[in-house]
Amino acid sequence: MDPLDAVTMHLPIKIGDYTDFYSSREHATNVGIMFRGIDNALQPNWLHLPVGYHGRSSSVVISGTEIVRPSGQIQVDRNDPSKGSSFSECKTLDFELEMGFFVGGKGNAQGRPIKMSEAEDMIFGMVLLNDWSARDIQAWEYVPLGPFTAKNFATSISPWIVSLDALDPFRCSTSAGTVQENPTPLSYLVDPDYSRSTYDVRLEVFIAADNERLEDASLISVSNLKYMYWNMKQQLVHHSVTGCPMVAGDLLGSGTISGTDEHSLGSMLELSWKGTREVKLSGGRTRKFLQDGDNVIMKGFAQGNGYRIGFGEVSGKLLPAYADN
Numbered sequence: 001m002d003p004l005d006a007v008t009m010h011l012p013i014k015i016g017d018y019t020d021f022y023s024s025r026e027h028a029t030n031v032g033i034m035f036r037g038i039d040n041a042l043q044p045n046w047l048h049l050p051v052g053y054h055g056r057s058s059s060v061v062i063s064g065t066e067i068v069r070p071s072g073q074i075q076v077d078r079n080d081p082s083k084g085s086s087f088s089e090c091k092t093l094d095f096e097l098e099m100g101f102f103v104g105g106k107g108n109a110q111g112r113p114i115k116m117s118e119a120e121d122m123i124f125g126m127v128l129l130n131d132w133s134a135r136d137i138q139a140w141e142y143v144p145l146g147p148f149t150a151k152n153f154a155t156s157i158s159p160w161i162v163s164l165d166a167l168d169p170f171r172c173s174t175s176a177g178t179v180q181e182n183p184t185p186l187s188y189l190v191d192p193d194y195s196r197s198t199y200d201v202r203l204e205v206f207i208a209a210d211n212e213r214l215e216d217a218s219l220i221s222v223s224n225l226k227y228m229y230w231n232m233k234q235q236l237v238h239h240s241v242t243g244c245p246m247v248a249g250d251l252l253g254s255g256t257i258s259g260t261d262e263h264s265l266g267s268m269l270e271l272s273w274k275g276t277r278e279v280k281l282s283g284g285r286t287r288k289f290l291q292d293g294d295n296v297i298m299k300g301f302a303q304g305n306g307y308r309i310g311f312g313e314v315s316g317k318l319l320p321a322y323a324d325n
Contacts (some may be wrong), residue, residue, distance in 0.1 A: 009159040018055040020253035023230035027258035050230035056152040089321035090134040097266035100129035111243035119233035125161035201225040208295040218281040
């Protein structure tokens, strides 16, 4: 049997469509405070539906694939919009700690929404996911239609799909508690099993900086899949509510998973608080956002009594932008 490092891993499934959500209340609140203040942290719709955007399946890559720093339009001066934009490589490249799930089985017919009672049977399994994000490009382009080129250049996933059956012993309530209220979701989004609708999966983020060995990488965040407000079933049901057909092989991302303290934040945007503080690495090094040569490694596992359900890891090394841009 060949050792794992001698094996070439491939995408575990042919991905049809890819949608990424924004379903951790802790993460959404942090980002909202940064950009809108504490009184308007969550947009009016956030507690009523799982917010998401349609991603680019062609740029979903397997763990270990190198990521080229993107270039694009960046606003010259946020305080003076009349100055317009310039073309530049991304200066504030970020990771987003996420998990994804694949749709399986027979999908719904076009025009027929998926019911909450059907949703779990249509979830094939889960992977680790890194939603690479060009923050300065995103800041200029996202109004009014949301992320576009800031998100379409790369999304990394782990090669191992872990079934929900394997995760069943680790079911738990979300960080929102056992029931959603204030407001209660509309009836089609109510999950009667909400009190055990997510999973206790420890998630870790490391950075191997300046081409250092992966085993020497710095642990910068420890989060958990329980820090979700909208669960996977709700994401799938809402995606189909208009009659959108969901097909086996479709990938849905959780959105960034951040915890409740500064050591459990799922992005550099939060860890550095929009670049106002340093993220400490080994050897006295620091980061506010990712630098060329950095390798981001995410790991996840559910720990049982004497056994562990592991997701392996998803990693990606950042390369410089193309010189001829």
